[in-house]
Amino acid sequence: MTGGEIPAPAPAVSPEAKPFWDGTLEGRLLLQRCVSCEEVVWYPRGLCPRCGSFALEWFEASGRGVVYSYTVIRRGAPGPYKGAEPYVLAYVELDEGPRLLTNVVGCDPSAVQIGSEVRVEFHTAGDTAALVRFRLSA
């Protein structure tokens, strides 16, 4: 079960989030930090949801995180994922703080645990974006 076996649908790209998706095409996980209050923002947007400032700066994240929760979807996958079961849906908590909805790929689903250390990888989804997925580090 490698990453190539689940689909990579193209996301809609908003103007505020475009730098994020451009980064994914280059294999870079970019996040925003608020210049005013230093909060790391997720998901990418045009203002800081903590203090309301419009002054955000992009930085490159480490690509490391841990599994906060996960499930193995065995039935009833939505839309383009129909037929791709079983696959892992997970929240990965990045070292920088945000918890991203994502997939854990490249392993037997039974190998995934809460607390598993993971590293980011990017799966091309058309011309404008690559999906942010994770692989077990161990």
Add this chain to the structure above:
Amino acid sequence: MTIRGKAFIAGAFEDPRREIPDSSLAQIHADVAIGAVTDAGLSTSDVDAYFCAGDAPGFGPISIAEYLGLSLRYLDSTEIGGSSYVAQVGHAAAAITAGKCEVALITLAGKPRTGGAPPGGSMGDTRAPEVPFENVYGPSTVGLYAMAARRHMHEFGTTSAQLAEIKAAASSHARHNPNAFLRDEVSVEEVLESPMVADPLHRLDCCVITDGGGALVVVSPSVARDLDRACVKVLGHGEAPKHTRNGRIDLTYTAARWSGPAAFAEAGVTPADIHYASIYDSFTITVLETLEDLGFCEKGAGGRFVAEGALRAPDGRLPFNTDGGGLCNNHPANRGGMTKVIEAVRQLRGEANPAVQVPGCSLALAHGTGGSLGTRMGSATLILGAEDA
């Protein structure tokens, strides 16, 4: 300013059908509207306020108001998922308290079983800012709730068997309901043996998918006084959203943490005072987290609470969902909040099935969780009392 005692539920109607291939959405809204106003002893010409949610087709509340022939001075189309109707009882009570209307009609209708249904929440709308960062990873409805269950198990030791007891308890009630979609009682073991849909949730951890609908009529005290029908007093209401709070989602609690205390405070009662509770039961984990958040037990203790048989009518500490709930009876349009209020009304009127009627039921709670435990939700809590409470 408070709504306590300033509005009454005079009419409540649940469509008895669970598959409705041959009616339009508008007609089902009409069927339940007529059912509820008739139950109240009123007619549509008495209605001066109308409330609907995202299940109503067309132009907010106006399309259905036109279909029904309503003349209105107040409208509301709050859309927070399946809990919208719970919130709207509070909204109607507030409008009545402010003198904006006297007879408020709330309707729900849908056909997810025979007619297909659009995905709930924002999942289908690519303009929504969160969608591009979520939908592309294949989040199924069950999968999102499953992650909440998995995390709750991790933090608190909740077990699959404890979750299964929630379904088993609902099924023990549903067997008395001739309209229930699933009428057979199931055991904890049978729930655990049902196919795994998204680990750790099995098929029987999930609610039913049914066509149908329901409606409520909320009235002013002066209208209630003139009606022969036993009315239910609105005592308290609370509502709150829970989103990911800048991408730091905590899967172990719901917005009942905020909607519940607000409702209890307005009503001036505590969880220990509640005789009957309708708890939104899209999934077993939804019920478990909600019981904790509403204060019926400590956070993390929901598994032990249900395993002791608390939910089972008529003698449990907190009889719940005595119609069989969304888990076994009805979850029309994939929105369970209307039927939660309706069964609470039945209990307070003494009109629940005799096998599951809580003796002397005079104080009840109805709670809705719209959206998903796995991402974002809108929660609403109502505290209701018997007419002379």
